[in-house]
Amino acid sequence: MTAIAWLAVAIFAGVYVLIATERVHRVAAALGGAALVMGLGIVKSEDAFYSHETGIDWNVIFLLLGMMLVVGVIRRTGVFEYLAIRSAKLAQGRPFGVLVLLILVTAGASALLDNVTTVLLVAPVTLLLCDRLGLQPIPFLMAEALASNIGGAATLVGDPPNIIIASRADLSFVDFLVHMLPIVLIILAVFIVMARWLFRDALHGDPTRAKSLMALDEREAITDRPLLLRSSIVLAAILLGFLLQRQTGVALSVVALVGAGLLLLLSPLHASDLVEDIEWETLLFFIGLFILVGALVHVGALDRLAEALAGVTGGAVVPTLLVILMGSAVVSAVVDNIPYVTAMSPVVASLIASNPELGRDGGLWWALALGADLGGNATLVGASANVVIVGVAARNGLHITFRTWLRYGIPTAVMSLAISVPYVLWRYA
Amino acid sequence: MRARQLAQIAPVVSPGDGAIDALRVLTSAGLPGLVVNDGESFMVVPASQVLRVALPRYIIENPSLGRVWDEASADEISSHLQGKRVSDLVRALGRDEGLPEPAVDGDATVVEVAAVMAAAHVPLVAVVEDGRYIGVITVNRLVGCLLG
Numbered sequence: 391m392t393a394i395a396w397l398a399v400a401i402f403a404g405v406y407v408l409i410a411t412e413r414v415h416r417v418a419a420a421l422g423g424a425a426l427v428m429g430l431g432i433v434k435s436e437d438a439f440y441s442h443e444t445g446i447d448w449n450v451i452f453l454l455l456g457m458m459l460v461v462g463v464i465r466r467t468g469v470f471e472y473l474a475i476r477s478a479k480l481a482q483g484r485p486f487g488v489l490v491l492l493i494l495v496t497a498g499a500s501a502l503l504d505n506v507t508t509v510l511l512v513a514p515v516t517l518l519l520c521d522r523l524g525l526q527p528i529p530f531l532m533a534e535a536l537a538s539n540i541g542g543a544a545t546l547v548g549d550p551p552n553i554i555i556a557s558r559a560d561l562s563f564v565d566f567l568v569h570m571l572p573i574v575l576i577i578l579a580v581f582i583v584m585a586r587w588l589f590r591d592a593l594h595g596d597p598t599r600a601k602s603l604m605a606l607d608e609r610e611a612i613t614d615r616p617l618l619l620r621s622s623i624v625l626a627a628i629l630l631g632f633l634l635q636r637q638t639g640v641a642l643s644v645v646a647l648v649g650a651g652l653l654l655l656l657s658p659l660h661a662s663d664l665v666e667d668i669e670w671e672t673l674l675f676f677i678g679l680f681i682l683v684g685a686l687v688h689v690g691a692l693d694r695l696a697e698a699l700a701g702v703t704g705g706a707v708v709p710t711l712l713v714i715l716m717g718s719a720v721v722s723a724v725v726d727n728i729p730y731v732t733a734m735s736p737v738v739a740s741l742i743a744s745n746p747e748l749g750r751d752g753g754l755w756w757a758l759a760l761g762a763d764l765g766g767n768a769t770l771v772g773a774s775a776n777v778v779i780v781g782v783a784a785r786n787g788l789h790i791t792f793r794t795w796l797r798y799g800i801p802t803a804v805m806s807l808a809i810s811v812p813y814v815l816w817r818y819a
Numbered sequence: 820m821r822a823r824q825l826a827q828i829a830p831v832v833s834p835g836d837g838a839i840d841a842l843r844v845l846t847s848a849g850l851p852g853l854v855v856n857d858g859e860s861f862m863v864v865p866a867s868q869v870l871r872v873a874l875p876r877y878i879i880e881n882p883s884l885g886r887v888w889d890e891a892s893a894d895e896i897s898s899h900l901q902g903k904r905v906s907d908l909v910r911a912l913g914r915d916e917g918l919p920e921p922a923v924d925g926d927a928t929v930v931e932v933a934a935v936m937a938a939a940h941v942p943l944v945a946v947v948e949d950g951r952y953i954g955v956i957t958v959n960r961l962v963g964c965l966l967g
Binding site: 468471475513514515517518521602605606607608610611613782785786787 | 891
């Protein structure tokens with residue numbers, strides 16, 4: 391590699407270390423790194439802003455932006471609080487039944503919304519339910535974060551790494567439903583069975599407290615019925631747009647933005663309030679990462695990494711699938727999966743280019759998605775949803791330690807991987 | 820008019836007193852806050868801030884969740900105060916160290932009292948004369964005086 395290529399690698403590695411160690415805010419690290427590679431002339435502004443190969447992926451940015459706006463409206467309707475309380479009442483307050491239904495609600499919501507938003511919506515109502523039932527809330531909160539990471543893997547919009555992969559690999563919403571949804575449903579079903587054993591200590595409630603739960607009026611949680619109806623229609627239209635993407639040829643980002651615009655017009659909420667709901671930090675983080683990774687692509691560093699990986703696996707399908715799946719799970723267990731997937735996508739593209747068998751039915755892409763999405767469950771810092779749920783717990787006087795997380799997270803991540811490996815080999819090898 | 824002329828008699832509680840007993844004192848005296856004296860200085864716990872201890876944190880952060888709370892169970896809220904002390908209320912307040920002590924000298928002017936009340940973010944201040952507590956001035960009484 392050339393000196394300029396090594397420089398780009400060193401900058402990226404430095405940024406990655408800063409993000410992983412949290413010594414600097416991740417946005418500052420990513421944008422600082424992007425400024426360096428542009429300032430040093432490693433990438434030019436045309437490459438960074440206008441190139442599909444080495445620049446900012448505006449499809450990803452605008453898809454995220456559109457969905458953030460949509461979620462901003464829907465979250466204010468109280469529908470998630472309604473669903474959580476309704477579920478607990480359906481389970482008649484039986485602890486395991488409540489746990490199962492909360493897992494299903496969280497995983498289902500995470501498939502459509504981002505995981506952090508989902509757990510932020512479900513956690514407070516979970517605390518209320520546990521209070522009423524006299525249950526220890528920590529296992530319930532943790533189960534929701536784990537379920538959120540599992541459910542988010544199911545769809546293109548469920549987890550940011552999936553959005554990146556879809557954009558880089560030109561995969562559609564339907565592709566994700568065909569390839570990711572079945573395995574996610576299996577993992578979720580096993581997780582539910584496992585939860586009975588995993589959280590067994592927390593599933594002993596006082597049956598007399600169920601009456602107190604049944605007294606909660608979930609209908610009161612809906613704050614704006616007309617808005618709920620309108621946003622449900624718009625969300626359904628967005629999903630239809632996602633499903634028909636191949637037929638219509640309209641990019642997902644455009645579908646999300648049109649939906650968001652429509653909701654802004656139909657909603658009585660002030661646009662300025664909704665704009666506050668946009669996670670600008672996340673969008674800026676993505677922008678910085680795209681420029682940084684673009685620099686690595688530009689100097690050919692990721693092609694070299696792909697060649698090195700191919701050297702290790704001999705370019706054969708089975709070892710490459712396994713290395714990408716398991717390697718991604720291990721890396722994502724300890725560091726943010728967004729920069730990992732951003733950097734690995736060009737590597738995977740390069741591996742497929744050198745051996746098209748690896749890309750049969752998108753096999754290597756699904757291995758990357760499964761590893762990156764599900765590996766994050768292993769540790770407290772492995773996924774943003776985990777960090778958020780620990781924060782919500784702490785604010786309510788509940789302390790989830792790193793060790794406590796490992797006790798539940800490692801078995802969940804190992805189980806997910808143990809199911810994903812034969813699935814990937816069976817479908818794509 | 821001076822602070823001593825505006826002051827009204829009001830009970831003072833100490834950090835070790837029970838929170839529920841202290842709040843009963845507050846409601847029976849019709850005060851907008853609790854005057855606490857730890858032997859060295861005065862503190863004021865605004866009545867609205869007592870709710871921070873009484874209500875679960877997840878309700879404070881998501882007031883819409885309070886809507887689903889049935890009225891029959893509303894008295895459960897007070898159970899959160901069981902066993903709590905006045906010191907717990909003070910701690911929950913998390914007052915900024917930079918704020919002035921909510922107390923004025925008996926000789927303080929009306930505007931001086933208003934300034935202390937505004938700066939300390941409290942609805943009443945203690946009035947102290949020669950190291951002796953003589954009463955409180957509430958925001959209602961102060962504003963009434965300012966409006967003439």
